[in-house]
Amino acid sequence: SAVISQKPSRDICQRGTSLTIQCQVDSQVTMMFWYRQQPGQSLTLIATANQGSEATYESGFVIDKFPISRPNLTFSTLTVSNMSPEDSSIYLCSVADRDYGYTFGSGTRLTVV
Amino acid sequence: QQPVQSPQAVILREGEDAVINCSSSKALYSVHWYRQKHGEAPVFLMILLKGGEQKGHDKISASFNEKKQQSSLYLTASQLSYSGTYFCGTEGGxxxxLTFGKGTLLTVNP
Known part of the structure; x- marks a missing residue:
């Protein structure tokens, strides 16, 4: 299965600023996904990042707030823009494989103050 | 739509068995199961595909009733390492x- 390196692992940010989260995969993958997980809660899909096309966002998430880049088949970034305390959460990237299910990055724990 | 998991929490003694259920109100293409330990990322356990194919952990078993859109995860002879939150994820096409359920917190005590 793929190995994902995600960074930063955690950050504390001021409201109104932006944070970019990076995910590097050790193999080429077609689809990457970005999830949000509130502490103690379930995982919610933010968007699907496909190389060569714009990301597809789920209901409740918009590109202006969560711009995503996917410059090649091994890398993606998620930016959380104009942050507010409500954006405090764990953000995870993942890749999918029919044999190995989803592999998740280690997550970015974001606190907005 | 979010699948419904039950129970919300379960406490076992080492060696006991447990069943975690996941049900959906819509037709499913596959059901996934993941385990997440505190402070860590979810880890893949099983995928059950429409048509009966299953892939995953050798020591974990699960079932998928396509007609009822239900899946169950069977944890037998539980070990301390089984503790964590179990999530089912459903794929509609x-x-x-994946849409994940709210999770089942499993605690295995000595």
């Missing part, structure tokens, strides 16, 4: 997009 062959698009790899």
């Amino acid at each position: 062959s698009n790899y997009k």
Whole structure:
């Protein structure tokens, strides 16, 4: 299965600023996904990042707030823009494989103050 | 729509068995099961595909009733390492997009 390196692992940010989260995969993958997980809660899909096309966002998430880049088949970034305390959460990237299910990055724990 | 998991929490003694259920109100292409330990990322356990194919952990078993859109995860002879939150994720079509349930917190005590 793929190995994902995600960074930063955690950050504390001021409201109104932006944070970019990076995910590097050790193999080429077609689809990457970005999830949000509130502490103690379930995982919610933010968007699907496909190389060569714009990301597809789920209901409740918009590109202006969560711009995503996917410059090649091994890398993606998620930016959380104009942050507010409500954006405090764990953000995870993942890749999918029919044999190995989803592999998740280690997550970015974001606190907005 | 978010699948419904039950129970919300279960406490076992080492060696006991447990069943975690996941049900959906819509037709499913696949059901996934993951275990997440505190402070860590979810880890893949099983995928059950429409048509009966299953892939995953050798020591974990699960079932998928396509007609009822229900899946169950069977944990037998539980070990301390089984403790964690178990999530089912459902895929409505062959698009790899998963919707996760709220999770089942499993605690295994010595």
